[in-house]
Amino acid sequence: MFTADMRERDQDKIHLKGLTATGFSHVLQFMYYGNIELSMATVHEILQAAMYVQLTEVVKFCCSFLMVKICLDNCAEIMRLLDDFSVNIEGVREKLDKFLLENFVPLMSRPDFLSYLSFEKLMSYLENDLLSRFPEIELYESVQAWLRHDRRRWRHTDTIIQNIRFCLMTPSSVFEKVGAFESSSQDSSLS
DSSP, X not given: OOSSXXXXXXXXXXXXXXXXXXXXXXXXHHHHHSOOOOOTTTHHHHHHHHHHTTOHHHHHHHHHHHHXXXXXXXXXXXXXXXXXXXXXXXXXXXXXXXXXXXXXXXHTTOHHHHHHOOHHHHHHHHTOGXXXXXXXXXXXXXXXXXXXHOGGGGXXXXXXXXXXXXXXXXXXXXXHHHHHHHHHHHHXXXX
C-alpha cells in the first residue's frame, strides 16, 4: 500500500475504517513481536483487524482459538463471526460443522442458535449421516423448534419434513409427543 502505485502512498493520513484500536494494536504487536494474546472478549476485534490487513497467520490463530473455545453457549456467536468475515481457513468449517452435528439436538433448544441457523444450513445438517446418533423423534422436535422460532419459516415445512425418517420412530414415542403437544396447546388456550 505504501510502496506500490496506490493512492495511499501519497497520503499523509490513512483511515482504517471499521477497525478498533484494540484489534489493530494486537495485530501490530504480532507484526513486531510475533506473538498475540487472544481472549473471547477481544477475538472479534483482532479477527476483524487481521482480515482487514490480510494477515492470514493471525486469522488462523483466531480460528484455532475459537475452535478450542467453542461450546453450546458461544456456538451461534462463533458461527456468526466466521460468517461475518467470510473466514475460509482450511479445516475451520469442518471443525465447526462437526461440533454442530455432535451437539445438534442440544443446540436446537437454544434461541440464539435457532435465530442464526439458516434454512440452507439446517437442510445440510439434516442430510448428514452424523445425525443418526440422535433418536429420530429428537430430530423431529428440533425441526419443530426451528419452525416455531419464526413464523416466516413455516413455508419450508414440507421440504424439511422430507428429511425426517418417520419410519425410525416408535409409535409410542410419536403418540407421547403428540399427546404432550395437545396438552400444551390446551393449556395455552385456557390461559
